[in-house]
Amino acid sequence: MLTKDFKYVGQTYPIHDAPQKVRGELVYVSDLNLPKMVYAKLLLSPIAHGIIKNIDTSKAETLPGVIRVFTHLNTPNKTYSRYRIIPDQDFCLEDERLFTEKVRFVGDRVAAVVATSLETAKDAISLIQVDYEVLPVLSTPEAALLDEKTKIHPDGNLIYQYDYQLGEQVLVSNDSVEVETTTRTQKVHHATIETHVCVADYNSAGKLTIWAGCQGAFGVRTIVADLLELSYNKVRVIKMPMGGSFGGKQEAIIEPITAFLAKEVRRPVKLIFDRKECIMATMTRPATSTTIKTSVTKDGILEDCIVDTVLDAGAYATSSVDNAYAMSKKICRLYRIPYYQHQGKIVYTNTPVAGGARGWGAPEIMTALEIHMNAVAKRLVMDLVEFRRKNLVHPYDRDKASSFSLGNARVIECLEKGAARFGWNERYYRMPDKGRYRRGVGLACAAHKNGMYGGFPEHSTMTLKMNEDGSFILNTGLHDLGCGTITSIKLITAEVLDIDPSNITVLEADTENGPYDFGSYGSRVTYICGACAYEVAKRVKEKILECASLIFRKPKQYLEVANGTVGISGHQQQTISYREIATTAKTKDNTDIVITHTYHGTSNPGVYAVHFAEVEVDTLTGRVRVSDYLAVHDIGKAINPGMVEGQIQGGVQMGIGYALYEEIKIGNDGRILNSSLANYHVINAPDMPTVKTLLIEQGGDEGPYGAKSVGEIAFVPVAAAVINAVNNALGTSLSDMPLTPEKILAAL
Amino acid sequence: MQIEFKVNGEEYQMDICPTMRLVDLLRGKLGLTGTKEGCGEGECGSCTVIMNGKAVNSCLVLAPQIHGQEILTIEALEKNGQMDRLQESFINNGAIQCGYCTPGMLMSAKALLMANSNPSEEEIKIAISGNLCRCTGYNKIVHAIKEAAEE
Numbered sequence: 001m002l003t004k005d006f007k008y009v010g011q012t013y014p015i016h017d018a019p020q021k022v023r024g025e026l027v028y029v030s031d032l033n034l035p036k037m038v039y040a041k042l043l044l045s046p047i048a049h050g051i052i053k054n055i056d057t058s059k060a061e062t063l064p065g066v067i068r069v070f071t072h073l074n075t076p077n078k079t080y081s082r083y084r085i086i087p088d089q090d091f092c093l094e095d096e097r098l099f100t101e102k103v104r105f106v107g108d109r110v111a112a113v114v115a116t117s118l119e120t121a122k123d124a125i126s127l128i129q130v131d132y133e134v135l136p137v138l139s140t141p142e143a144a145l146l147d148e149k150t151k152i153h154p155d156g157n158l159i160y161q162y163d164y165q166l167g168e169q170v171l172v173s174n175d176s177v178e179v180e181t182t183t184r185t186q187k188v189h190h191a192t193i194e195t196h197v198c199v200a201d202y203n204s205a206g207k208l209t210i211w212a213g214c215q216g217a218f219g220v221r222t223i224v225a226d227l228l229e230l231s232y233n234k235v236r237v238i239k240m241p242m243g244g245s246f247g248g249k250q251e252a253i254i255e256p257i258t259a260f261l262a263k264e265v266r267r268p269v270k271l272i273f274d275r276k277e278c279i280m281a282t283m284t285r286p287a288t289s290t291t292i293k294t295s296v297t298k299d300g301i302l303e304d305c306i307v308d309t310v311l312d313a314g315a316y317a318t319s320s321v322d323n324a325y326a327m328s329k330k331i332c333r334l335y336r337i338p339y340y341q342h343q344g345k346i347v348y349t350n351t352p353v354a355g356g357a358r359g360w361g362a363p364e365i366m367t368a369l370e371i372h373m374n375a376v377a378k379r380l381v382m383d384l385v386e387f388r389r390k391n392l393v394h395p396y397d398r399d400k401a402s403s404f405s406l407g408n409a410r411v412i413e414c415l416e417k418g419a420a421r422f423g424w425n426e427r428y429y430r431m432p433d434k435g436r437y438r439r440g441v442g443l444a445c446a447a448h449k450n451g452m453y454g455g456f457p458e459h460s461t462m463t464l465k466m467n468e469d470g471s472f473i474l475n476t477g478l479h480d481l482g483c484g485t486i487t488s489i490k491l492i493t494a495e496v497l498d499i500d501p502s503n504i505t506v507l508e509a510d511t512e513n514g515p516y517d518f519g520s521y522g523s524r525v526t527y528i529c530g531a532c533a534y535e536v537a538k539r540v541k542e543k544i545l546e547c548a549s550l551i552f553r554k555p556k557q558y559l560e561v562a563n564g565t566v567g568i569s570g571h572q573q574q575t576i577s578y579r580e581i582a583t584t585a586k587t588k589d590n591t592d593i594v595i596t597h598t599y600h601g602t603s604n605p606g607v608y609a610v611h612f613a614e615v616e617v618d619t620l621t622g623r624v625r626v627s628d629y630l631a632v633h634d635i636g637k638a639i640n641p642g643m644v645e646g647q648i649q650g651g652v653q654m655g656i657g658y659a660l661y662e663e664i665k666i667g668n669d670g671r672i673l674n675s676s677l678a679n680y681h682v683i684n685a686p687d688m689p690t691v692k693t694l695l696i697e698q699g700g701d702e703g704p705y706g707a708k709s710v711g712e713i714a715f716v717p718v719a720a721a722v723i724n725a726v727n728n729a730l731g732t733s734l735s736d737m738p739l740t741p742e743k744i745l746a747a748l
Numbered sequence: 749m750q751i752e753f754k755v756n757g758e759e760y761q762m763d764i765c766p767t768m769r770l771v772d773l774l775r776g777k778l779g780l781t782g783t784k785e786g787c788g789e790g791e792c793g794s795c796t797v798i799m800n801g802k803a804v805n806s807c808l809v810l811a812p813q814i815h816g817q818e819i820l821t822i823e824a825l826e827k828n829g830q831m832d833r834l835q836e837s838f839i840n841n842g843a844i845q846c847g848y849c850t851p852g853m854l855m856s857a858k859a860l861l862m863a864n865s866n867p868s869e870e871e872i873k874i875a876i877s878g879n880l881c882r883c884t885g886y887n888k889i890v891h892a893i894k895e896a897a898e899e
């Protein structure tokens with residue numbers, strides 16, 4: 001139990017750049033204008049599968065204002081993976097090139113125009129004529145696996161398959177119950193309100209600069225530098241303020257192309273995707289189909305769990321293999337299961353490219369799992385809470401997959417406290433509604449991770465320097481996606497140094513001027529980077545005490561920091577300010593107070609949430625209103641509780657959309673049927689319930705001040721909680737997402 | 749064509765192409781990049797500005813339509829170094845995450861409060877129903893607007 005009160009950690013602070021944001025002053029990549037900047041526009045394939053037979057750019061080239069036109073004919077045919085984070089990374093299939101000769105989905109890159117204005121570039125694009133040889137379109141994984149003649153990529157349509165087993169297969173008891181369910185999850189658009197934008201410049205010194213709204217500047221550098229055959233010291237990627245990401249800007253989608261164009265035309269180039277391009281031609285959450293089969297004793301104890309997942313990667317592999325593999329590692333972090341088996345297939349289709357999306361596989365698999373768990377409990381005629389409580393992991397259980405400790409895994413506490421707070425029993429066991437409007441309640445548990453330790457290298461580096469006046473600059477490789485990362489890191493540093501956070505500046509990633517970091521994904525930022533900030537601040541504090549000890553002429557163990565000063569323990573009157581210490585260190589002791597520290601992750605505990613939803617279904621229209629919502633999170637320690645709550649509320653919003661409305665609809669011919677926000681429904685304010693939160697803060701793991709992750713896990717249980725509530729309201733067992741009014745009416 | 753209009757209290761005369769959108773005029777010609785563009789089709793509200801007291805999507809307004817009109821953008825919300833209470837309330841209530849929706853959200857809220865100084869929660873939600881925010885789940889935004897109205 002954490003009992004110590006902190007000064008800054010645990011208090012609510014606004015996001016660091018809020019004052020600029022409310023004034024419209026913050027410069028996002030979209031707002032960036034450089035002298036002599038020119039604009040690029042892409043020609044995207046209108047067909048889902050075909051070979052370019054002929055491409056005529058002559059009319060476009062002669063349009064006044066057009067600088068150059070690029071196609072597969074005059075650009076490198078080198079292939080790359082947009083997913084790569086580090087050189088030599090496994091499972092980064094290099095299957096895409098800047099401009100393709102064979103189009104594989106509606107939205108594939110065919111050509112680009114660079115012109116002095118965006119208008120001209122657009123006009124020129126419409127003048128390019130392309131003849132395609134049309135190939136059969138494989139718009140679903142089933143079709144792609146069946147049709148062996150039509151190969152989307154040379155090696156066939158099955159990208160990868162795995163069969164993964166954990167534990168010993170046991171003989172299930174003869175009175176066991178076997179339950180099987182299948183859940184389908186759909187492709188969704190990340191719908192960041194700022195679309196994908198990039199600016200790049202290549203100067204006469206041979207230096208390429210990329211201004212990117214990205215999640216991993218060093219990954220972007222790796223991809224671009226290796227693709228364009230530039231030395232890494234000649235490529236500078238600057239992480240810019242960005243209008244949301246949610247995984248949609250994790251991979252280098254438009255940076256390679258913008259960088260290439262800038263290098264070719266030797267002028268700063270800006271490439272802006274409009275909403276339609278953003279929906280069709282960036283990334284989607286992968287569509288999955290998961291069948292789960294479990295054997296359970298009649299007392300409700302899980303004996304085995306057999307899972308089969310097919311993941312639709314779309315036209316290029318990007319992160320899909322890792323994404324699917326991540327799914328297989330999740331279930332045993334949540335439930336105690338003696339024998340676990342997971343088969344997965346990752347399949348190319350002629351549809352938009354799938355990739356990283358908030359939760360990285362966890363939302364897909366946990367939705368399937370929690371719909372399944374309800375089906376099992378129903379079959380056993382067992383209380384939903386009771387059944388889960390019997391099988392959930394306990395604190396310090398071992399993760400079956402990694403054999404590391406799950407840490408202080410408080411999921412049972414989340415479930416019990418949440419059920420009490422929500423009034424689960426009263427609501428679940430009340431008389432069902434009979435009229436037009438039917439209320440129902442649902443709950444779902446979820447597990448996720450804290451960083452990449454166990455499956456990937458995991459470290460972070462930061463440099464903390466003390467200025468002459470006693471203020472600080474923390475140089476990092478961080479990426480604030482709008483989630484409040486910078487503020488959290490500042491609070492952690494301020495807590496260690498015992499100084500008001502306004503005296504600390506935290507810098508974001510810049511591959512030229514800052515230290516290395518893998519990026520903002522894998523729920524690693526607070527847990528790993530936060531611990532790095534904690535450690536570097538502790539070391540700087542030691543240095544401050546050493547310098548102060550020279551001034552006081554007292555050993556440093558007699559000294560302590562308080563409020564930006566150092567004093568002698570027990571003698572509050574005698575203090576010297578950080579300013580005096582920093583200046584004296586420089587001038588008298590010839591010392592600079594600066595430390596660079598690399599923190600290595602050595603654990604990856606589970607992070608947990610249990611969500612409770614109440615819905616009201618209109619049986620006449622099939623529309624669902626989420627009328628009440630409680631999110632309970634095992635967060636270890638909330639560094640900035642107001643922002644934590646905001647992350648959870650945002651996650652719930654996205655999850656309700658996932659459960660009920662959102663889907664990138666794709667026709668049999670591969671055409672996208674809703675490539676506009678007019679027909680792709682994102683939840684707005686009137687649709688949104690008040691989301692109550694309950695944080696379980698029991699610390700016990702290696703994160704800073706005991707903190708664990710929140711941004712991704714906040715999304716993970718939502719869809720299952722809402723779907724379970726709808727099924728409870730209607731007595732149905734719907735599991736084909738999203739639960740649109742049509743599907744609901746059809747099920748009644 | 750020649751048009752005259754006011755933006756944030758300043759008068760402009762300009763020769764513009766009649767198909768130019770207001771959002772491009774503001775961002776491109778006047779350098780007022782606080783107004784954002786998220787969809788270009790009137791669906792996200794990030795380009796919201798106030799035209800003669802009403803919130804409008806500047807991506808749907810063509811430049812000739814602002815002839816003789818008065819436009820307010822996010823840059824005018826702060827007056828004489830004093831933030832509007834909506835701005836303060838957004839900051840204090842954690843209503844901002846990535847901030848890309850924030851200018852549009854604030855302008856819709858401002859237009860609401862200009863017309864109705866004491867809106868109900870329902871009225872607030874309706875007033876910002878055309879402003880999409882993907883980060884916050886709206887709870888804190890609605891609360892921030894309510895608190896600003898109550899002050």
Ligand code: FES
Binds near residue numbers: 785792806808
């Ligand atoms: S940009 Fe105008 S409403 Fe979206």
Ligand code: FES
Binds near residue numbers: 882
């Ligand atoms: S704060 Fe990111 S869209 Fe609203």
